Amino acid sequence: MAQHNDTGNKAEEMAAGFLIKNGYKILDRNYVFGKGEIDIIATKDNWLVFVEVRxxxxxxxxxxxxxxxxTKAGLIIKTAENYVYQKNWRGKIRFDIIAIIVGQHFEIRQFEDVFF
Structure with a gap:
């Protein structure tokens, strides 16, 4: 497997752990619709949160x-619309980014409600 795939998989695992530690419930991972993919779909405080891990x-x-x-943001939004429709979600939604710098030391940051 390519090095960037290993880094991406490790980052998604770290992001999921970060979300769980911060009170989120993970509903789905790597949800695909058409050409779009959402890395993590979670809930917290009556929000359905679509998370892109970078x-x-x-x-x-x-x-x-x-x-x-x-283009990537548009694909994420279109994929999220399908998820909301498929699950018949009637509550609030938002799009977050979890940014991770992986190296000798790592840094993880969450940006909430980044695009709509």
């Missing part, structure tokens, strides 16, 4: 949270 091993060319294109 990881980098260095930040010379930007931080992980800066790497989501408009």
């Amino acid at each position: 990881a980098r091993s260095e930040v010379l060319h930007g931080y992980p949270e800066q790497t989501i294109s408009k």
Whole structure:
């Protein structure tokens, strides 16, 4: 498996653990609809939260949270719309990013309600 896949898988595991530690309940992981994928879908305080996990091993060319294109955001939104419809969710939703810098030491940050 490619190094970036290993980093991505490790980052998603770290993000899921971070969310659980902070009171979230994980509902789904790697939810796919069409060409879109949502890394983690969770709930907390009556919110349905769609989480995109971004990881980098260095930040010379930007931080992980800066790497989501408009196209990627659109795919996430379209995939979330399908999930909401499929599950008949009637509550509040939001889109978060969990940004992880993986290296000798790691840093994990959550950005809430990043796009709609």
